[in-house]
Amino acid sequence: MFSWENINEEGMRNFGEVLMNLSSLQDLNLEFPLEKITDAGLESLSEGLSGLLRLENLELVFGERDKRGINNQITDEGISSFSAALENLTCLKKLRLKFGECEEVTGAGIKDLGFALRDLVCLEEIYFSFGFCGKFKDKEIERFCHGFKGLNSLQNVTLFIQGFKINGFGLHCLARVLKKLVFLKAIRVDFSCSVNEKIQERFERDLRSLPFLKHLDINF
Numbered sequence: 001m002f003s004w005e006n007i008n009e010e011g012m013r014n015f016g017e018v019l020m021n022l023s024s025l026q027d028l029n030l031e032f033p034l035e036k037i038t039d040a041g042l043e044s045l046s047e048g049l050s051g052l053l054r055l056e057n058l059e060l061v062f063g064e065r066d067k068r069g070i071n072n073q074i075t076d077e078g079i080s081s082f083s084a085a086l087e088n089l090t091c092l093k094k095l096r097l098k099f100g101e102c103e104e105v106t107g108a109g110i111k112d113l114g115f116a117l118r119d120l121v122c123l124e125e126i127y128f129s130f131g132f133c134g135k136f137k138d139k140e141i142e143r144f145c146h147g148f149k150g151l152n153s154l155q156n157v158t159l160f161i162q163g164f165k166i167n168g169f170g171l172h173c174l175a176r177v178l179k180k181l182v183f184l185k186a187i188r189v190d191f192s193c194s195v196n197e198k199i200q201e202r203f204e205r206d207l208r209s210l211p212f213l214k215h216l217d218i219n220f
Contacts, residue, residue: 012041019048028052029059037062039078050085056122058089059096074102079109083116092120093153096127105130107140114147123151129160141170148177157181158188168199175206186215195220 019025030045042062049058062074086095097113099105110130117123126148148154157178171191178187187207200220207216 009038009041009044012037013044016044016046016048019045020051023051024054025052026054027057028055029057031061038073039075039081042074042078043081046081046085049082050088053088054091055089056091057094058092059094061098062100062102073104074099075104076106076109076112079105080112083109083112086113086116087119090119091122093122094125095120095123096125098127098129100129100131102130107136107144110136111140111143114144117147118150121150122153124153125156126151126154127156127158129158131160136170138167138169142173145170145173145177148181151181152183154181155183156186157184158186160188160190168195171195171199171203175203179206179209182210183212184210185212187213188215188217190219 028049049055117126148157159174174189178184187210200218204216204218207213207218
C-alpha cells in the first residue's frame with residue numbers, strides 16, 4: 001500500500017512513470033486522503049495505470065478532508081481520464097474506489113466510470129463510495145448503472161452514495177441491472193434518497209429475488 005503525507009502534480013507524474021515499468025503488478029492500493037489532487041495529477045496516475053494489464057486488485061482512495069480543510073480538486077475531466085485507463089484493466093477481479101470529498105465531480109464523470117466497467121468481465125467485487133460530490137441527473141445514473149450489465153462474475157457490490165438525492169428512477173435502474181447478476185452473494189447500499197417507502201420496499205424486494213444472495217444491507 002502506498003500513502004503520502006504530501007504529494008503534488010510533479011510527484012504524481014513521477015509515480016505514474018514508475019507504474020509504467022511495473023507491467024506484471026497484480027495488486028495496487030493507493031491512498032491520497034489529505035492531498036490536493038488535481039485532474040492533471042489523476043491523469044498522470046491514469047497513464048501509469050493503463051499499462052497494468054495483469055492487475056487483479058485495485059484500490060484508490062481520494063479526498064477525505066482533514067482538519068485543515070485540505071481537499072482534492074478532481075473534476076469530471078479527471079474522472080474521464082481515469083475511466084479511460086480503467087477500461088484496459090480487463091483482468092481486474094476486485095475494484096475499490098472512494099471519492100470522499102470530490103465536490104466538483106458530477107453525474108457526467110460517474111457516467112464515464114460506468115462505461116469503463118462494461119469490459120471488466122472478470123470483476124468479482126466492486127466497492128464505490130461517492131460522498132459530497134456534485135449533482136447527478138437521472139440519465140447519468142441510468143448510464144452508470146448500465147455499466148454493470150454483463151458483469152456476470154460479480155459476487156459482492158458495495159455502493160455508498162451520500163450528499164445528494166437519488167430518486168425512484170435511479171433506484172429502479174440499479175435494481176433492474178443488479179437483479180440480473182445472478183451470482184451476487186452480498187449487496188450493500190447506502191443512499192440519500194428522495195423516494196417513498198413503497199419504492200424502497202420494491203427495491204429491496206427485487207434484490208432479494210437473487211438466488212445466491214446471502215447478505216443484503218440497505219440504508220436510505
